[in-house]
Amino acid sequence: MLRLGPLGVALAAGLWLAANAGCREGERGRRRRPPPQVIDAGRSLSDELPLRLETDHYRYFVQRGALDGDSLAAFARRREAVYAGARRLLGARLSEPPRVDYYVYARASEKGAFTGDVRHAHLDPARRALHRALEPGVAGHGWDKELALPLRAALGRPRHVALEIGLGVRLSAADPAELDALAARQLRAGYGLPLAELLDDNRLAWDVDIRTALRNRGEVPDLSSPLFFEPQAGALVGWLMERWGTEEFLERYAEWSPDPLERAALEREWREQLGSAARSAGNPRRPTSGPLKGVNHTHEPLRTLEGGYLSPESDDMLERLRSHGASAVAVVPYTYFTRGDLPTALPVLRHPLKENDESAVRVIQTARRLGMSVMVKPQIQPVWPGDIAMRSEEAWRGFFGHYERWIAHYAMLAELNGAELLCVGVELVRATEGREEAWRGIVRRLRGIFSGGIVYAANWGEELERLRFWDAFDYIGVDSYYPLSEAAAPSDRELAAGARRVLARIRDVQRRHGKPVLFTELGFSSTASPWQQPWQDRRDRPNALTDQSRALGAMLAAIDGAPWVAGAFVWKWPSGPAYGGPEDRSHIVAGKPAEAVMARWMRSAPTRLSAQ
Numbered sequence: 001m002l003r004l005g006p007l008g009v010a011l012a013a014g015l016w017l018a019a020n021a022g023c024r025e026g027e028r029g030r031r032r033r034p035p036p037q038v039i040d041a042g043r044s045l046s047d048e049l050p051l052r053l054e055t056d057h058y059r060y061f062v063q064r065g066a067l068d069g070d071s072l073a074a075f076a077r078r079r080e081a082v083y084a085g086a087r088r089l090l091g092a093r094l095s096e097p098p099r100v101d102y103y104v105y106a107r108a109s110e111k112g113a114f115t116g117d118v119r120h121a122h123l124d125p126a127r128r129a130l131h132r133a134l135e136p137g138v139a140g141h142g143w144d145k146e147l148a149l150p151l152r153a154a155l156g157r158p159r160h161v162a163l164e165i166g167l168g169v170r171l172s173a174a175d176p177a178e179l180d181a182l183a184a185r186q187l188r189a190g191y192g193l194p195l196a197e198l199l200d201d202n203r204l205a206w207d208v209d210i211r212t213a214l215r216n217r218g219e220v221p222d223l224s225s226p227l228f229f230e231p232q233a234g235a236l237v238g239w240l241m242e243r244w245g246t247e248e249f250l251e252r253y254a255e256w257s258p259d260p261l262e263r264a265a266l267e268r269e270w271r272e273q274l275g276s277a278a279r280s281a282g283n284p285r286r287p288t289s290g291p292l293k294g295v296n297h298t299h300e301p302l303r304t305l306e307g308g309y310l311s312p313e314s315d316d317m318l319e320r321l322r323s324h325g326a327s328a329v330a331v332v333p334y335t336y337f338t339r340g341d342l343p344t345a346l347p348v349l350r351h352p353l354k355e356n357d358e359s360a361v362r363v364i365q366t367a368r369r370l371g372m373s374v375m376v377k378p379q380i381q382p383v384w385p386g387d388i389a390m391r392s393e394e395a396w397r398g399f400f401g402h403y404e405r406w407i408a409h410y411a412m413l414a415e416l417n418g419a420e421l422l423c424v425g426v427e428l429v430r431a432t433e434g435r436e437e438a439w440r441g442i443v444r445r446l447r448g449i450f451s452g453g454i455v456y457a458a459n460w461g462e463e464l465e466r467l468r469f470w471d472a473f474d475y476i477g478v479d480s481y482y483p484l485s486e487a488a489a490p491s492d493r494e495l496a497a498g499a500r501r502v503l504a505r506i507r508d509v510q511r512r513h514g515k516p517v518l519f520t521e522l523g524f525s526s527t528a529s530p531w532q533q534p535w536q537d538r539r540d541r542p543n544a545l546t547d548q549s550r551a552l553g554a555m556l557a558a559i560d561g562a563p564w565v566a567g568a569f570v571w572k573w574p575s576g577p578a579y580g581g582p583e584d585r586s587h588i589v590a591g592k593p594a595e596a597v598m599a600r601w602m603r604s605a606p607t608r609l610s611a612q
Helices: 006-014 069-093 108-115 145-155 161-172 176-189 210-216 226-244 246-252 260-276 312-323 357-369 393-416 436-446 462-466 492-513 545-560 593-603
Strands: 038-040 051-054 058-062 100-105 121-124 129-133 292-298 328-331 334-336 373-376 379-381 421-426 453-459 475-480 517-522 565-574
Touching: 051 069, 058 069, 069 100, 069 145, 069 161, 069 246, 100 108, 100 145, 108 129, 108 357, 121 145, 129 145, 145 161, 161 176, 161 226, 176 226, 176 260, 226 246, 226 260, 226 393, 292 312, 292 373, 292 593, 312 357, 312 565, 328 357, 328 565, 357 373, 357 393, 373 393, 393 421, 393 436, 421 436, 436 453, 453 462, 453 517, 462 492, 475 492, 492 517, 492 545, 517 545, 545 565, 545 593
Parallel strands: 058 100, 100 129, 292 328, 292 565, 328 373, 334 379, 373 421, 421 453, 453 475, 475 517, 517 565
Antiparallel strands: 051 058, 121 129
16 A cells, blocks of 8 residues: 655645635535624634633634544644744744634534535634634645745735745645655656646636536636645745745745746756656555445535535444445545536536535545545536537547546545545546547556556446457446346346346456456436336336345346456445435435345455456
């Protein structure tokens, strides 16, 4: 397994926190977003988060359960040490400012309920307040946001926010050499950001109104992933300080803005320097050997933080899953494709109620704590990915450029958080046809930043069976919704025979390419005769819980006897107990007889994996 040093741990916990990330007003979880110092009318924030400690530079208001006395003291010492590092750098430029109010929450979901913002940390400069959630198993965040206050007080706001972010990242790093190594690794893989992009503040505005873009079928801005921006900004600042000297860097900090000629010369020199600083980040992880018995753990709620990825209910559902014997889980963040047959950026969702980065990391950390392997499996909505088709070759090139920026973000998130598997695409039927070289290039570059197993989730049938570049992946992935029977009421024996026929078709693909098969999705709705059209919910049909369990049982039994199958992820397992149950007619298995069928499969003795 890749071992991350102190910087890697901090980055893994939340490097995605872009400096200008924000949330628009609207649905905000349990409450409308109040002013930061107020929870609701007549109640001050300090009533809910009492003052627990004062130090030279901070006043700590701590939610019950977030930090005990010793932990708070250690946390405060770290904050003072970070401040001391800034003072050493800034010297006489930094006058003694008033204390910062530091609000500490037990979870990002609690922070979101109070402030409407689920990022692990955000700064309110006008009130000199810092709000931070301390998730169990998540030790810190990308950089110490409170550093923005002394930096701005001493140096002013720079013309390019990359300098503030980069200096903050560098001052927060336990080992700046690790920061440089990560930036160099990204550059070596082909994901180095041009200097023009690093210096473009508009590329950091992550408060995109996706609903407006969908309504207008508008183009979404192509934003910089902070997982790449922050380490590279930190490396750039370190290089500029070395090149110019610290004092000159501080003098030039606020007003520096290179013209195109200076920028081009600096970029060449900086890339050469960064390339020479590249070093190994650790031993690559081998693809997990399986068998993987898990689920697609899906974020379900639409109007509340309760029952979502960030909630205690999601943790409970993962623990329930583990009690069944599950060895794996897939986390499924979504994006929106808005332009039909024209290329556009694919946004990483920031809305508190969506599958934002904080929530995805929460699932990864909880699943790994419970001993389960994790697959990060980003997907596209609201269109079916198989319908995406560009109108020209030029448009296809644009599509793949945007797509790679989006999937690389999740590859980096998966790597920094220790996920074992990355699914680089789901059912992109028309985007894989005749596009072999584009996909090979993407996978090759992703392997430079992700050291786990890589899979593509092909649609059942034609896409799975015609794909020519399975050798580029570690697994043959299939979203298996093959019909088991055309009959309305087949016997169990007939369903078992149908499952064997499905396995035979997939086995033909496996023999041709010599890779183990991973069922990236497998499921049936709890409606009458779901084996006829497993891919449909068929809400027009009556509820039929037994039909769902019979069909799922037939497929899982067939898989369990196949040594060339690396495992399966059942579709689907919800993020809260309010979803599913006997009245639900979707593919959810929780709270239905299908849950017991799945649990028996998970507890059964694994078949020895063989790709022969």
